[in-house]
């Protein structure tokens with residue numbers, strides 16, 4: 001039995017035999033493959049998003065402000081950022097301390 005799959009290109013209308021990509025315009029015409037690639041892209045997009053999300057909103061805000069074109073804003077952001085980092089450090093120290101006491 002010969003496996004023959006005809007796929008019509010949605011872009012240029014060329015009928016392709018046993019091809020995943022259109023022989024005329026190179027468009028991806030295998031819908032199953034297309035869906036699979038799309039899903040994989042979504043997965044990797046989600047992964048990148050989660051990586052950036054790991055930094056919380058305040059940290060992101062300061063990191064953006066630190067690159068601000070206005071020198072004054074940059075220094076102000078840097079000043080508050082240092083405070084924020086100290087707050088985070090104290091916070092994690094307290095969390096460690098409470099965890100230690102609880103255990």
Ligand SMILES: [Zn+2]
Pocket residue numbers: 009010011012013014022023024025026027
């Ligand atoms: Zn085509």
